[in-house]
Amino acid sequence: MAQVTQGRERLATGVIAAVLTPLRADGSADIALLAAHCRALLTQGCTAIVLLGTTGEANSFTTGERQTILEQLVGLGVSPADLIVGTGCCAHGDTVALTRHALSMGVQRVLMLPPFYYKKVTDDGIFASFATAIDAVGDPALRVYLYLIPQLSGVEISPALIERLSQAYGVRIAGLKDSSGNWPAIEQLCRTLSERIDVLVGSETLLLRAMQAGATGCVSATANVNAAGIVALYRSWRAPDADLEAKINATRAVFERYPVVPGLKAFLASSTGNARWNNVRPPLCPLSGADSMSLLGSLHL
């Protein structure tokens, strides 16, 4: 899993899939289908799976449900070494419990949201949230990826704050995922922080630019449906293929016209013939029949 670049160990590189959580009609996770999907993504060249991130509807599950999903997935043979598990919650106790549980299951890497209910919080408050969680977990093996997704969390994690956490916790702050889509800010993070931590962009549309600026890879929702293509794009980064990049971006653009999670699930329901993929948890809604038709008709995968 690890590669050494510029003198430090890289723990997250390449194309990482932000995996969808397939659901039964009653809303419970279908772990057999999830495990098969994870294996397929790894076979196509994804280097890891983000389990229970935004794409995986993490916050729509209780902490008990989240722990059960991880346990059952590992029980079905998915290696904890291939997983990065989302563990950041609004409540300190939940973040600590999920992070400890992931470590207890053999998962070293977690993707940590800041508490996301309160807005206009200060750097000191966000620092305290991460710091008290890391301290309470108290395991030097922990590797945290900070999750920057202000359009959903409503919380900005500033470069100065990342620097401060990195100074305070060393290798335990292993990296970040930036899903803001804000290229100037991401480029700045790459330039200033990528020698010390792994910078992952939250979309393959920024992957080549980010790699050239020092990023180590991307975490992609679209990898659920287009992993092989995105992996080929990643492997080409030193000598980019404009046609390939245009094709990858066109696919992403189609999905971005619809609510992303329902759209990706509608695609998998169609491509696999398993209608169970259409199920989502409220507040998300399945794509309408008309939107599904339109989405599928616009794709050339």
Place this chain on the structure above:
Amino acid sequence: MAQVTQGRERLATGVIAAVLTPLRADGSADIALLAAHCRALLTQGCTAIVLLGTTGEANSFTTGERQTILEQLVGLGVSPADLIVGTGCCAHGDTVALTRHALSMGVQRVLMLPPFYYKKVTDDGIFASFATAIDAVGDPALRVYLYLIPQLSGVEISPALIERLSQAYGVRIAGLKDSSGNWPAIEQLCRTLSERIDVLVGSETLLLRAMQAGATGCVSATANVNAAGIVALYRSWRAPDADLEAKINATRAVFERYPVVPGLKAFLASSTGNARWNNVRPPLCPLSGADSMSLLGSLHL
């Protein structure tokens, strides 16, 4: 608790305090202090207490901690009939568990946030979130107050959606609390919905206007420090006293210059001499010494 107005039973009227949650240095809730504070607020004329809302740092506590706070508070003699308990979470299972627990403790009224992680969700998705929670609780005694606070939840609950929920669930949709501060929208809600449900405004600064438009009262954070004044304002609503209203608004305006929860806690720490009131949970931070001095110096309570 109930009064009959315009042919229907009103379950939430007057000035309701959105109570702060006092904390020990380790971040655990100080229930003895909370119980004493609740009793003082009720003695000053508040008609009810919102326990574990935004002002109470609800989302910074795990569901287990929230249940324990309610149990211990009732154990110390605060009547469940005087409480409206915040129970809306991102995960369906958490909302259902907290709502069932509140009912099991003798609490009939809950203040329910919609799931607040995903943004740009549809009315259908929000409807499904509330509907599946109410259905799963399955208790006709439940009385839900919908919590409109888009500046923190990132979710708009439209008049059409409230109407749809009210049609579907009748008296179980007992009312709403609107903390948006958006007066034209609140006025519209009062005009169109207040005959059927209790409309509560989230600030005393809109109380008189809202009462005149059909609201039944307000849920106020500032009531933690200024309950008697706000109760006097409420009692004057048919013949408003401009001087009293100006004084109440001036106090609220001072607190709105600072992060509200830390500011209110700083005031209580000073006015009671109990420094424990200063404690907050991350991502909130206590007010700085300078801000506390400035806040206290600006107040004339």
